[in-house]
Amino acid sequence: MEKDLENANPTILSVSELPSRRRKGPDARTGPDAGCDKIVFPRHHWPYGATSSSSDEDEDYAEEPLDEQDIYDLISPISDPEHPHTLGQLSVVRLPDIHITPSPTEVSGPNALVTVRVDLTPTINHCSLATVIGLAVRCRLERTLPPNYRVDVRMKPGSHDQDGQVNKQLGDKERVAAALENDALQAMMNKMLGGCD
Amino acid sequence: MAQFKQWALEYVLSDDDTTQGALAKKAAKEIETSRASSTVVGNWAASVQRWMTAAPGDDDRMDDGDDGSSGDIIARAKALGFLAATLEALDKNTLRSDQVLRLLGFFGAMFSYDHKAGITASAKALRQLCSMKGFKPDMGIKVLEDVCKIKEDFRLQMATTRLELYELFHSLVRDPAVASELKQKHGAACGFAVDLLQLCHSERDPRNLMVWFKTLALLVSDFDPSPEVTEEIFKTFSAYFPISLRSSATPIGITAEDLKEAVRACFSAHQRLAKHAFPFLLQKLDQGDAVSVPVKVDILKTIKACIDKYENPQTSLIPHTNKIWNSLKYEVRNGEVKETIDATLEVLRAIARKYEGPRANLAAFSALQEYIDLVFRDCRDDLANPTYTKQAGLLLMTVVTANIRAYLLYNASFVEAIRENLRQPKSPAHTRDLLLLINSLLKTRMELFRARHEAHPDDEEGLRGEAPEHLQSLFYDVYLAAWAVKAKKELASEDKDILKHVIQGLGILVSQQVLQSDGTPALLCSGAVCSEICFLLGTDIIRPLTLSPREADAANTALEDEAVQSLRTIVSSYRNGYVELARRVKAETTKRGWDSPSEYTLRALRDLLSRFTYIGASQIPSDIAADAPSEVPYSPLQHFVTLTSTLLEMLPLSSRWPDVEGGSANSHLISSLHASVIWFRDACSEKYRNVSLAEHADASANWLQEFASLPEDKPPSMGELLQEDDPETYTFFLKLGLLTLRRLYRQASSTGASWDERSLVQLSQMATLVVSQLGLGLQTSCNLVHEAFNYFHPAGQAPASQALPSLARSLLTLGILQGLRPPALAGLYQPGGQAEQLMCDTSALGTAPTRESDVRAAIGLILANKVPSSSDPAVMQRVFDFWNKWWNDATANASSSTLDPATFSFHNKLGMHVLAGAAYRQDSRVLALLPTIRQAISSGPHPVARAVAASVSLLVRLNDILTRANHAVVKALHRQWVYAHLAKPLLQDAQPTGGSGDTAATARCRAAALSIASHCPFAFYQDDLALLVRLIVLNLSAAGRADSEAAGEEDAWEQALAALGILDSILHHEPDALKGYLREVIRGATGAYQACLLPASSSSAGGLPEGERSWPTRAKCRLYALRVLKVIAERIEDRLLVAYAPPTNRMLAVACGDPTRKVRLEAMAARDRWLKFAD
Structure with missing residues (x-):
């Protein structure tokens, strides 16, 4: 018999509904008539000589500081420990609940200290897996952000019955380190972070 | 006698198959030589006598467990094997009937007496005997009787022995003569069959089962067994249903699907099984959740096979139709698994198709009616229930559109049922599902209509008498009513879904055809309705142009795209629709001012023109009659003509031709004309x-001369006499294409000063496309090479050189030259002619790099490549000599202060393009220039060497201009050829120990070698890895240092990029080659990354234009450096990397904060791979 789920019926967003980064400028046309757009309506019209190469690509290499959407893209694909969905799909992680201080445009240099705060919203307010989810988010960010970034993961105020206690656990470096020593927890973390690549 | 005995003895004593085979062949030869004399055959048979005598006693002793006698059994088996092997080797015509009979008796007796030793050999021998010429059909009866005497011991035989026997049964039963004897002897009682069933009832081996199932199917279909026997046979094979196959480590060449097919063939062998098969299968199906999906699909496929194969449906199918329907309907109504639903629908369709046939067959006719009535009764109510609408519609669709007769009988009722529900839909989703059903019905109707010639003649007659009113009224009753949703201010996603289906439906409705009384097809809808539909959909695609940016809703694009698809379908049947659309597009577009349009309006114009072009040019229209007379006589090209003439009439939309990002109004017109040629060519x-x-x-006609006699605006005959399927359409299309091109070229060259760059490039590319499609005959007879410089103006009226900017002139020339075939260019290769001038004349290039120098280089590339074989070789020789001297002079003038680096650099570009063009066709004279190039790189003065080293990769780079489609001469191995003759020597020169010892020269050679290698696939430089890796390490260690002797800053980044690219390729193909250099490579990649990361303060200060210009290159460099580190962690053994992990992990952690997003993501991926070393 299947194990009873804490929240058997969560609201699930489809992947297309998740916040994503839109490309600058007008979107490429996708209609049936767009078949020869690359030839007749090229983005860069000069096909000859050295100036022809990779102008499209050059835009991909522009300077773009690490922003909230980047953080969201890093943590939203983490799998939920209970449901076969991601934290993004379950709205545990939401774009407006990610805060970067100072804001990406104000960062003064590559070594300036930056704090990333993520407020999580469990699907139900008595979720016993909230700590595990917080741990996974913390783990993911610490493994991917540069050393000058400080990570602060919390439960969104009012979203969990015991948010104070959970926040305390997630904020305690030693407890976090000790938790990650635990083989069972480590295995669960690996499973949750498995879909992030 | 003694001889046979000796051979038999040797056979028994031998364990080697080859020896045994040879002995059997000897014995067979002996019998054949004696022409099967009784004595010889007798002696041969008696040769095994000594092993035969103690047979019964042996058995007893064996049973008593006396091991000492087992040898006798084995020897006896082998002795019998000798006889069987001899029979196998014996010519089938040798033995006489009496001898065959006697031998059959002998071996048949083994099945009564010697179950241990005799069966394997006897089975083999019997099979051989049964295939001999002397075998008579009546002997088959005896064989079967003899074999069946083995009874229960049959299952104790080895699987291979049983297989021999199954093959024997199958061959006997399949033989018509034996079968006839069996029928005569046993009649309907089929005693032999009952014996066989008893004998084989517990078979489990898959190979044996395959043969046994075939035999069972034959027994049912060919032997007319009594109902009792039929039931016994049915019980035998149905016991195996559903059959599966356990996976085995040793594959046997049979799959579970083969077994399923074999059992299915038994079920569907004959209609006499119907009364057993259908109830049995339905009972299995009705077990509910106990049946898995694969089993359910197997059952459904078996039912379908039975329906398809059983003849006389009155007795085999009709009695079971009700039960089948009642069991199956829930599989669709409540089913969730696609495979099951599909298989169920197949069964239901098969039932309806079974009742096809001549109209006179009243039984089938009424059976079909009863069947569809049954389905209708059960599904009609479900149509009103939104939960089941789709499923009920699917069931009804399946049976109503199974064949033309069913369609003719019931489509009106079906449409009426849907129409009723659409009047009072329960929800938007309900409306959507009902519309979907109508659309599917119309779509399937057209499929039936098109396939009418393959159906029964009565059905085609029926289609001619079809009453179309209920379909014609669909526009007003159904589609237009649902279209009303559009009036809403805010469209919800459900409304959009409905509109999408309405738009699709309108397209399908207009393309519906009916058969007229004379048998020709005509459009179902009246001209007025078609026109109204075109207007509705046309409004959808024109609207964005009429809106302001604020009103425009990007989400409506999907609906507009649907409208485009529908209009495309519509105008291919209702041809007037395109003329109407063209008028509206022209009117809407020209009534606006295009002198200073907004970005939004320009985008809307681009979309409108692109859609208008696609609708008219991407499909060849059909010649279908309509009630309204066509505005123009039918031609496959009529839409193409309407399209091009409309676009040409609109040109220019504005007197201004500004160079704006994204294109101007006029450039969109040129692009659309270009697109029209592409779409129609593809169509x-x-x-x-x-x-x-x-x-x-191809033709030898001079089309240009024909055009000269035409009034400027009138297209030539567009092939009104052409039929839709006439490939001559293509010829007329090319003619029209050339005419359009002629007009545009004249226009561009007359007012060339005003045409913008984008329009000229589009026109040039369109010219390449049109010209390249023409055959050599046409290219020559139209003298297109002359037009490359005359731009289609009448003789003596070519525009003066000062009247047309040289860039426009060059682009127009390039367009035609690029599409010409080499022999058509012959006129240019006169001594001192245009080709020579264009390839050598650097004076016209000026002193600064411009767009024109790019075009001139492209022209040089083409002319050096498409050299006609008939041309004077001295011309190209002079070109090569010119460049050889030019590079030599530049190298020699080391101290010349007159040499301007920028001028040299882009003159050198033309030279390199000429060389590349010749290298593409592997002109051996190129080889003579390569040492000069090497010399220029290694010992030329600094700017010369740098420019040559930086441009040398042009020789191996893949070029879009020289393609086979454009008739360029491209030798398959030309890049390998250049690599071997230029890069290999450069690799040697670049080694720090070799060459001149001049470090700057070595650095330039290194840069050139790496630049060439980075544009080559791995296989090219696979043999030079040792040399190359050393150069890469050297290069990376110098990355970012703008060495004034070797390269400028930009060049230095390009070199680092090339080195990292090669490294990535090596890591993917042969990572072991880097094992000895890991420390240097990791350090090099790390260093390259750090060097490429310009401090933020410098870049943001804006004071470093060089740094800013090289930003994308440096970002790419960083990306490649990180990729190299990532791939190293993936492809190199962990133990070799542990030592480098701490610094690399630190560096990667910092790289995760890279200013460029793409690089950051690569850094995260690399960090993830190196994380395994962190603990």
Whole structure:
């Protein structure tokens, strides 16, 4: 018999509904008539000589500081420990609940200290897996952000019955380190972070 | 006698198959030589006598467990094996009937007496005997009787022995003569069959089962067994249903699907099984959740096979139809698994199709009616229930559209049922599902209509008498009513879904055809309705142009795209629709001012023109009659003509031709004309795919002369006499294409000063496309090479050189030259002619790099490549000599202060392009210039060497201009050829120990070698890895240092990028080659990354234009450096990397904060791979 789920019926967003980064400028046309757009309506019209190469690509290499959407893209694909969905799909992680201080445009240099705060919203307010989810988010960010970034993961105020206690656990470096020593927890973390690549 | 005995003895004593085979062949030869004399055959048979005598006693002793006698059994088996092997080797015509009979008796007796030793050999021998010429059909009866005497011991035989026997049964039963004897002897009682069933009832081996199932199917279908025997046979094979196969480590060549097919063939063998098969299968199906999906699909496929194969449906199918329907309907109504639903629908369709046939067959006719009535009764109510609408519609669709007769009988009721529900839909989703059903019905109707010639003649007659009113009224009753949703201010996603289906439905409705009384097809809807539909959909695609940016809703694009698809379908049947659309597009577009349009309006114009072009040019229209007379006589090209003439009439939309990002109004018109040629060419390739279009693209006529006699605005005859399927359409299309090109070229060259760059490039590319499609005959007879410089102006009226900017002039020339075939260019290769001038004349290039120098280089590339074989070789020789001297002079003038680096650099570009063009066709004279190039790189003065080293990769770079489609001469191995003759020597020169010892020269050689290698696939430089890796390490260690002797800053980044690219390729193909250099490579990649990361303060200060210009290159460099580190962690053994992990992990952690997003993501991926070393 299947194990009873804490929240058997969560609201699930489809992947297309998740916040994503839109490309600058007008979107490429996708209609049936767009078949020869690359030839007749090229983005860069000069096909000859050295100036022809990779102008499209050059835009991909522009300077773009690490922003909230980047953080969201890093943590939203983490799998939920209970449901076969991601934290993004379950709205545990939401774009407006990610805060970067100072804001990406104000960062003064590559070594300036930056704090990333993520407020999580469990699907139900008595979720016993909230700590595990917080741990996974913390783990993911610490493994991917540069050393000058400080990570602060919390439960969104009012979203969990015991948010104070959970926040305390997630904020305690030693407890976090000790938790990650635990083989069972480590295995669960690996499973949750498995879909992030 | 003694001889046979000796051979038999040797056979028994031998364990080697080859020896045994040889002995059997000897014995067979002996019998054949004696022409099967009784004595010889007797002696041969008696040769095994000594092993036969103690047979019964042996058995007893064996049973008593006396091991000492087992040898006798084995020897006896082998002795019998000798006889069987001899029979196998014996010519089938040798033995006489009496001898065959005697031998059959002998071996048959083994099945009564010697179950241990005799069966394997006897089975083999019997099979051989049964295939001999002397075998008589009546002997088959005896064989079967003899074999059946083995009884229960049959299952104790080895699987291979049983297989022999199954093959024997199958061959006997399949033999018509034996079968006839069996029928005569046993009649309907089929005693032999009952014996066989008893004998084989517990078979489990898959190979044996395959043969046994075939035999059972034959027994049912060919032997007319009594109902009792039929039931016994049915019980035998149905016991195996559903059959599966356990996976085995040793594959046997049979799959579970083979077994399923074999059992299915038994079920469907004959209609006499119907009364057993259908109830049995339905009972299995009705077990509910106990049946898995694969089993359910197997059952459904078996039911379908039975329906398809059983003849006389009155007795085999009709009695079971009710039960089948009642069991199956829930599989669709409540089913969730696609496979099951599909298989169920197949069964239901098969039932309806079974009742096809001549109209006179009243039984089938009424059976079909009863069947569909049954389905209708059960599904009608479900149509009103939104939960089941789709499923009920699917069931009804399946049976109503199973064949033309069913369609004719019931489509009106079906449409009426849907229409009723659409009047009072329960929800938007309900409306959507009902619309979907109507659309599917119309779509399937057209499929039936098109396939009418393959159906029964009565059905075609029925289609002629079809009453179309209920379909004609669909527009007003159904589609227009649902279209009302559009009036809403805010469209919800459900409304959009409904509109999407309405738009699709309108397209399908207009393309519906009916058969007229004379048998020709005509459009179902009246001209007025078609016109109204075109207007509705046309409004959808024109609207964005009429809106302001604020009103425009990007989400409506999907609906507009649907409208485009529908209009495309519509105008291919209702041809007037396109003329109407063209008028509206022209009117809407020209009534606006285009002198200073907004970005939004320009985008809307681009979309409108692109859609208008696609609708008219991407499909060849059909000649279908309509009640309204066509505005123009039918021609496959009529839409193409309407399209091009409309676009040409609109040109120019504005007197201004500004160079704006994204294109101006006029450039969109030129792009659309270009697109029209692409779309129509593709439509022709699709329509006439079985014909070689090249044959229809050549002629010796001078089309340009024909055009000269035409009034400027009138197109030539557009092939009104052409039929839809006539590939000559392609010829007329090319003619029209050339005419359009002529007009545009004249226009551009007359007012060239005003045409913007984008329009000229589009026109040039369109010219390449049109010209390249023409055959050599046409290219020559039209003297297109002359037009490359005359721009289609009448003789003596070519525009003066000062009247046309040289860039426009060059682009127009390039367009035609690029599409010409080499022999058509012959006129240019006169001594001192245009080709020579264009390839050598650097004076016209000026002193600064411009767009024109790019175009001139491209022209040089083409002319050096498409050299006609008939041309004077001295011309090209002079060109090569010129460049050889030019590079030599530049190298020699080391101290010349007159040499301007920038001028040299882009003159050198033309030279390199000329060389590349010749290298593409592997002109051996190129080899004579390569040492000069090497010399220039290694010992030329600094700017010369740098420019040559930086441009040398042009020789191996893949070029879009020289393609086979454009008739360029491209030798398959030309890049390898250049690599071997230039890069290999450069690799040697670049080694720090070799060459001149001049470090700057070595650095330039290194840069050139790496630049060439980075544009080559791995296989090219696979043999030079040792040399190359050393250069890469050297290069990376110097990355970012703008060495004034070797390269500028930009060049230094390009070199680092090339080195990292090669490294990535090596890591993917042969990572072991880097094992000895890991420390240097990791350090090099790390260093390259750090060097490429310009401090933020410098870049943001804006004071470093060089740094800013090189930003994308440096970002790419960083990306490649990180990729190299990532791939190292993936492809190199962990133990070799542990030592480098701490610094690399630190560096990667910092790289995760890279200013460029793409680089950051690569850094995260690399960090993830190196994380395993962190603990």
